[in-house]
Each structure stands twice: as structure tokens, then as C-alpha cells.
Amino acid sequence: MIITVQSHADPAAVRKRLVDLGLWVKRFDDGGAVRFLVEAHSAHVTREQLLAVEGVGEVAVARSTTPLLDAHPASIRVSGVEIGADAPPVLMAGPCSAESEDGVMQLARHVAASGARFLRGGAFKPRTSPYDFQGHGRTALSWLRRAADEHGLLVVSEAMAPAEVTVVAEYADLLQIGSRNMQNSPLLRAAGASGRPVLLKRGMASTTDEWLASAEYLLLHGAPGVVLCERGIRSFDPITRFTLDLSAVAYLVHVRRLPVVVDPSHAAGRRDLIPSLSRAAMAVGAAGLMLETHERPGEALSDGPQALSPEMLAELGKELFTQPRTHAQLQVERAADSRSALS
Numbered sequence: 001m002i003i004t005v006q007s008h009a010d011p012a013a014v015r016k017r018l019v020d021l022g023l024w025v026k027r028f029d030d031g032g033a034v035r036f037l038v039e040a041h042s043a044h045v046t047r048e049q050l051l052a053v054e055g056v057g058e059v060a061v062a063r064s065t066t067p068l069l070d071a072h073p074a075s076i077r078v079s080g081v082e083i084g085a086d087a088p089p090v091l092m093a094g095p096c097s098a099e100s101e102d103g104v105m106q107l108a109r110h111v112a113a114s115g116a117r118f119l120r121g122g123a124f125k126p127r128t129s130p131y132d133f134q135g136h137g138r139t140a141l142s143w144l145r146r147a148a149d150e151h152g153l154l155v156v157s158e159a160m161a162p163a164e165v166t167v168v169a170e171y172a173d174l175l176q177i178g179s180r181n182m183q184n185s186p187l188l189r190a191a192g193a194s195g196r197p198v199l200l201k202r203g204m205a206s207t208t209d210e211w212l213a214s215a216e217y218l219l220l221h222g223a224p225g226v227v228l229c230e231r232g233i234r235s236f237d238p239i240t241r242f243t244l245d246l247s248a249v250a251y252l253v254h255v256r257r258l259p260v261v262v263d264p265s266h267a268a269g270r271r272d273l274i275p276s277l278s279r280a281a282m283a284v285g286a287a288g289l290m291l292e293t294h295e296r297p298g299e300a301l302s303d304g305p306q307a308l309s310p311e312m313l314a315e316l317g318k319e320l321f322t323q324p325r326t327h328a329q330l331q332v333e334r335a336a337d338s339r340s341a342l343s
């Protein structure tokens, strides 16, 4: 944004007020009035807030490439459950793939007991190899729905192709777009038109701006709301399956004020790192977590090494999701902690 300082105002004083709002401020003079180029780096600041600053004359805003997303609320409601900055953190958990009716039923009981609000599970599975298990499709969706209803949970599940959107939207409360399909525009258009809110996973090699542009597609085509899901990006380091980009999460939550959940399971690819990454994600401001779990991880048909046992899920759920505190409350507590650390 470009700010013009009022002719009678002291530019240094105006600059200080802008910096205090959490803005980068760069002065440039074009021979007329004093102007500042400003950019928010640690907080969302609106044009109206800038106009209210003493000494600020005009505020020019560059046209956004994501106007609908700019107006998107920080929290959205999915079948009665609120997800976002103003709501208690939300846990989504379940198997990588819904493998059998009994298995899904048993897991749903553990998932509900861990404090989760959503049962996740793949029915249509994006697999790297065509020889790997591809999912049970519509049948798996019916298992997920029945198990979720029995345990007071909601369903989140993935559609990989426009032709799958209608059936997934029929059974799921939240429609998932997977990492491999983040930029599949026919799929984004179909998902938006389904009328369901969408969980949009980040493409494993996508920038944050590309991710946001895909979210804009969904909104433009009718999605009532979007939840972004960071699931790790491909980096130069193969020590974990992907690199969990918590910087992007902090930016999206604190600067763009969007609902973001974090999936540490696909990022780490190994269950021993999931508790630490989960804590880190919540500390950064995530609205919740998506975690993979399996009754017998060693026998899972997909992603067994990253699946939490029901016991691990219960422990993590108890630690992070059973205290009904909102992010706003947590931030107040953290601010109080840092004040007492300084005094």
C-alpha cells in the first residue's frame, strides 16, 4: 500500500505510528508530498486502520489477485463446527485409507475419544505407484459416514477428479483436495461448485501465492469457505518425507488471517516426530491438526510408518485438544508469559 502523509504532519511521527502497527515502512519522495510504501509483516492491517492513523492522508491499495480470499473470514463453520483463529483447535484424525468397515468403526471410536471433531479417511486414494492400493471408493465413503455418525464426528475425505466430487460431497462434510491436485483447475472448479467447504492441501512444490490462487478458484466457483492445510513441501533434504513449512502457516494465520490446519503425518512420514511437530504447529497458530492413525500401523495398506497408534493419538489429543481454549485465549496467555519473562 502507498500512504501519502498530510502536508502539515510530521513524517517521522507518522512513520513511527505505522511501524508500531506492525508494518515495514519505506519512504520515497517524488518531489511532491511525502509518501511511504508500507507492507504488513506481522499482522493484518486494513486500509481503514491506516486511514485512521494521525497524519495519514491517502492510502492507495494495489489490486489484489485474491479479492475473495482477502474477504474470507478467519474462521469458518463446517456442519456446526467452527475452524479458525477464533475457535477452539480442531483435530481431524483417521486412517490414511478406509480399509474395511470394521477397521473404520473401531478407529472412529478411538478418534472420537481423543477429542477429534473430524474423522478423516481416504476413499479415493492418490498413490504414487499404480500397483499400490487405490482405495475402496464410494463403499469406503459409506463406512466413514456411518462410523462418524455413530461417534458424533464429521467426515473429511478427498476427491481426486471432477467426476468424484458429487459422491464425496454426498458423504463428506468437508471436501479434501490433495497435494497432487492443488493446481488441477477443473477439479477446483467442480469442488467449488459442489457447495461444500473445502480443505485445500498445499501442493508439495507450490509457493504460498500459488496455494492462495487455488483457494481463490474454489471461492470464485462457489465454495462457502476454505481451510488451508500445510502438509510439507519438497526440499533438498530427504531426512523426512517432506519439510513442514511452519513459516507459511504463521504468515497465513497472522498476516492473512485465514483458517489453516497442519498435517504433520505426511510431512514427517514417521510417527515418532508427529508429537513434536504437532506441538510446534499449534504454537505457530494453526487452527488444528490432521493426523493419520491406524489400529495396527504395521499392517496398514498405506502410510503405515507415519500412522499413530490409538494410544499415541489419545495421548496427543489429551495434551492439545481437550482443553477448550481458543487461539485468542492462548495468545493472551503467551503474551502474559512473555511479559513476566521480561519483568
Ligand code: PEP
Residues within 6 Å of the ligand: 096, 122, 126, 158, 177, 178, 179, 180, 201, 231, 266
Ligand atoms: C491424504 O491426506 O490422504 C493425502 C494423500 O495427503 P497429501 O495429499 O497431502 O499427500
Ligand code: MN
Residues within 6 Å of the ligand: 096, 097, 266, 292, 302, 303
Ligand atoms: Mn496418507
